[in-house]
Amino acid sequence: MKTNIYTSATLTALLVIFFQTNVFASGKIKEVYANQNFQIEERNEIIHVAIDKNPWESFTFALDNFEIINNPIVNLQISTNKAITLRADLTDGNFMSSEIQIVSHQVAASQSFTQLSFDFSGIISSIDLSDVVYLVFYVNPGSEFTGEIAIQNFNLTAEAEQQSMLSQISGFKMYPSPATSFTNIEIPEGGFNRLQVMDMSGKIVSNYDISGYDGMSYRLELGHLNPSYYTVQISNGDVRLSEKLIIN
Numbered sequence: 536m537k538t539n540i541y542t543s544a545t546l547t548a549l550l551v552i553f554f555q556t557n558v559f560a561s562g563k564i565k566e567v568y569a570n571q572n573f574q575i576e577e578r579n580e581i582i583h584v585a586i587d588k589n590p591w592e593s594f595t596f597a598l599d600n601f602e603i604i605n606n607p608i609v610n611l612q613i614s615t616n617k618a619i620t621l622r623a624d625l626t627d628g629n630f631m632s633s634e635i636q637i638v639s640h641q642v643a644a645s646q647s648f649t650q651l652s653f654d655f656s657g658i659i660s661s662i663d664l665s666d667v668v669y670l671v672f673y674v675n676p677g678s679e680f681t682g683e684i685a686i687q688n689f690n691l692t693a694e695a696e697q698q699s700m701l702s703q704i705s706g707f708k709m710y711p712s713p714a715t716s717f718t719n720i721e722i723p724e725g726g727f728n729r730l731q732v733m734d735m736s737g738k739i740v741s742n743y744d745i746s747g748y749d750g751m752s753y754r755l756e757l758g759h760l761n762p763s764y765y766t767v768q769i770s771n772g773d774v775r776l777s778e779k780l781i782i783n
Contacts, residue, residue, distance in 0.1 A: 563602050563691055565667060569594035582686040590677050596670040598691070603668055606691035607659040612648035617682040622673040623653040627663035631671075635661060639676075645725030647774050648687060652695035709767060713781035718755050718767075722748040726771045730755070732780070733766045745769065757782055 567582075569575055573594045574585040584594065609623060622639035625632040632638065635658045640651050655662075662668060674680050708721035720730070722745060730753065732741035740760060745753055755767070760782055768777040 563599050564689065565597040565599065567594065567596055568669075580687060582689075584684050584686070586674055586683065587681045588674070588679065590679055591673070593671050593673045593676075595672070596689075598668045598670055600664045600666060600668045602691050603655075603659070604664050606693050607654070607656040608692050608695050609653040609655065609670060609689075610650070610692055610695065611689045612650050612687045613642055613684060614646055614648045615642050615644055615682065615684045617680075618642065618644045619674050619680070619682070619684070620676065621651065621684075622676045624671040624673070625655045625658070625662060626669045626671060627666070628669065630661055630663070632658045632662070639673075643726055643771075645774070646723055647725045647776060648685075649774055654695060707769065707776050707778060709778050709780065712778075713783050714757055715783050716756070716758050718757060718780065720753045720755055720767065720769070722751055722753055722769065723776070724749050725774060727769045727774075727776075728772075729770045731768050731770075732760070733768065735764055740765070 567575055569584075570592060572586065572588045572592055575594065576583055603625075613621065619642050620639055621642055622633075622637065624638075632655055638653045638655065640653075642649055642651070674682075674684065707723055710719055712718055726749065728744060728746040730741075730743040730745045731739050732755070734740050741755075743753075743755075762782050765780045765782060766777055767780050768775055770776070
């Protein structure tokens with residue numbers, strides 16, 4: 536099995552793609568490294584990665600070493616067109632965090648973004664932080680993979696981002712709106728299983744199980760609600776999407 540420990544020579548040999556856009560405006564990510572099996576581009580502040588890789592190939596972010604000293608938790612939001620395991624390793628070019636702890640997440644296929652946090656606080660003292668630090672991402676480590684992922688809102692913090700920060704990542708189609716007796720909601724793919732309607736004070740006035748409606752239309756009956764402004768929210772435990780609804 537491949538050891539996956541990066542040396543300076545290995546990093547130099549990789550194809551370097553350097554973004555100077557708002558995504559990296561904070562300076563936390565210095566450069567992005569990948570070979571020809573990873574097509575990486577930034578569009579509208581989202582990093583898109585098209586992948587057709589061999590088992591242990593990866594792509595790498597060069598991070599600001601001073602930032603990660605005080606903020607050893609990597610947070611990001613990801614969407615993927617296939618269910619994946621996403622593993623992240625932190626390395627100084629010699630020592631790799633996976634020698635102490637493997638940090639990975641299972642991510643369901645969805646067009647919506649899911650919040651992930653990779654906690655390196657337990658191993659940060661083992662990394663040489665005198666120079667640039669590298670964050671190595673493995674999509675389905677040890678296996679071939681062909682697919683696409685997208686990453687947004689990459690940041691470093693002292694504590695993990697909470698799932699409550701996921702609201703308003705993106706929306707969903709709802710019609711008619713304004714509505715009177717009913718509205719149709721197009722449920723996106725992503726395992727959404729709960730639909731809630733909240734009034735202007737944030738109180739939940741309707742609560743529905745929408746399991747099994749992925750990619751389908753759900754008819755929401757409104758006859759029991761008074762004319763007013765409401766928020767319709769769907770969730771899957773990790774991601775919450777919300778839209779405003781007017782009932783006439």
